[in-house]
Amino acid sequence: MDDTLEDILIWQPAKSGKYTAKEGYNAIVQMQEGINAEQNLLWEGIWKNKIILPRIKFFLWRLINKGLPMAVHMHSRFPNFSPMCQRCYEDNEFDMHCLFFCENSRQVWFASTLGLKVNELPLQIGEALKQIMEVLDDYGIQLFTATVWEVWKERNKAVIEHTVFKPTEVLKRVQAITTPITMDPIQTLPVQHIDEGQEVHDIYENGWQVVMDASWDTNNRAGCAYIVYDGGLLHSVGMHSEPLNDPFMAEAKTLQESINYMVEKIGVSHITRTQFFSDCNNLVQAVNNCDIEQLPSWRARGLVNDIIKMMEDMQLTATLHYAHRDAVQQAHVLANLARRKNMQLSGQLHWQLQQEEEIRDVIDARFFQRVQQAPP
Missing domain, CATH: 3.30.420.10 (Ribonuclease H-like superfamily/Ribonuclease H)
Structure with missing residues (x-):
């Protein structure tokens, strides 16, 4: 073995061993081939929806693709990590339990104006999101996605900072997100750094x-x-x-x-x-x-x-x-x-x-x- 040779980085998915944006895109496409077609349609619908805030879209993308650090996901990587829900200790914390079935989360949905019947939801997160969003209007979708997002944030605060999960605070923050500033009708004077055609x-x-x-x-x-x-x-x-x-x-x-x-x-x-x-x-x-x-x-x-x-x-x-x-x-x-x-x-x-x-x-x-x- 020649000790004079230097180590080099190799991008294995590419035949040449060199990474390019095109090779990266192809690798992602291959990774996505196993995803259910209905799930892809759900994600496309979320991505194209102009009502949902960008940060919530990113959160939903992670949720659909099992990318959130819930207890069952952490347990699969670190066996010593408990898969139990750290709020109720009644079930493993998978996505549907975390956001809908846990008693804390149920309290939020019970008080929400959406009137969501948690007990009737499917166990698969993609199916649940699709079933709910199909029957909602634009405001309902905005309200629903904001609530899911705020439930997750409050869950993180409760688990990481060891605070009490507060459904009332979740609802207040949801209302703040879904009650935008009243600016209609509005006229703005031309300002040079606002792009032409910007909504x-x-x-x-x-x-x-x-x-x-x-x-x-x-x-x-x-x-x-x-x-x-x-x-x-x-x-x-x-x-x-x-x-x-x-x-x-x-x-x-x-x-x-x-x-x-x-x-x-x-x-x-x-x-x-x-x-x-x-x-x-x-x-x-x-x-x-x-x-x-x-x-x-x-x-x-x-x-x-x-x-x-x-x-x-x-x-x-x-x-x-x-x-x-x-x-x-x-x-x-x-x-x-x-x-x-x-x-x-x-x-x-x-x-x-x-x-x-x-x-x-x-x-x-x-x-x-x-x-x-x-x-x-």
């Missing part, structure tokens, strides 16, 4: 979104409010009242406060995508065009100029969009509350608002709907 829902899929509005009366009292979403999920709420000279000043002040909150409290940077939405077209035009000469209020020149500089500091990742009044209605009602009742909240996290019934009902009644009916 509106694509714009909100990642990053931060801040919806704002102001309320002003002839006593020079103004209310300002902003609602912050993280990838379309409700994150926090800010609102306050103060004396301002005119309604345009109130709108500008609201934008300034929301930018300050995102930079100082959230900590967004020039690499974090942040979108601000206002129904004040004059303000949006002035900031986007860096033009303070045509403002409806001369008092606001200095304030708007400061806002322009703040947006520039955030570079191209921060954009300001014009939205119809319907799209900022929730922020408008909160601004009215702040003006009339002198309410002050500086970026209050959504889960801290549970006792604030007026605010809770305004932001999103569905998101904060009572889930205490779920079994403990």
Whole structure:
């Protein structure tokens, strides 16, 4: 044996021993040949569905292909690893038990608005998913897939961190996912880094979104409010009242406060995508065009100029969009509350608002709907 020869890497599936993208694709195709044709159809239907979030699609792909680290899968690789469900200790933890049959998971489905009868589901995960999704409309599919995803996340938290599985928390997070930010009808000003032809829902899929509005009366009292979403999920709420000279000043002040909150409290940077939405077209035009000469209020020149500089500091990742009044209605009602009742909240996290019934009902009644009916 010649000791002078160096070791080399060889890609065994390829005749040449060299890996290429084509050889990798062919290997994957060969691996998939044994998969049931119906399962392939199920996966294709999930992949092409525009309602299901991308991260949930990836999770479902792993689920269908037995790629999740459930106890029975771990046991097959590490015999000393117990195949039992670490939540109920009543059965082995395979995919259907984990997501549907375990008592904790049953509690979620019992309280869900889907009305899913867990006892009637087949034992095979692919058949179960196909049977359920075939009878659901788009919203139902979104709700169902989000629930499966959140059950899995809560299971991981319970098993890995040794916490109590909380069905109510699962339902709250599902509601947050399936209750997207109300942005229809919406018009956005042309922004150079948003690709031409990009759909509106694509714009909100990642990053931060801040919806704002102001309320002003002839006593020079103004209310300002902003609602912050993280990838379309409700994150926090800010609102306050103060004396301002005119309604345009109130709108500008609201934008300034929301930018300050995102930079100082959230900590967004020039690499974090942040979108601000206002129904004040004059303000949006002035900031986007860096033009303070045509403002409806001369008092606001200095304030708007400061806002322009703040947006520039955030570079191209921060954009300001014009939205119809319907799209900022929730922020408008909160601004009215702040003006009339002198309410002050500086970026209050959504889960801290549970006792604030007026605010809770305004932001999103569905998101904060009572889930205490779920079994403990």
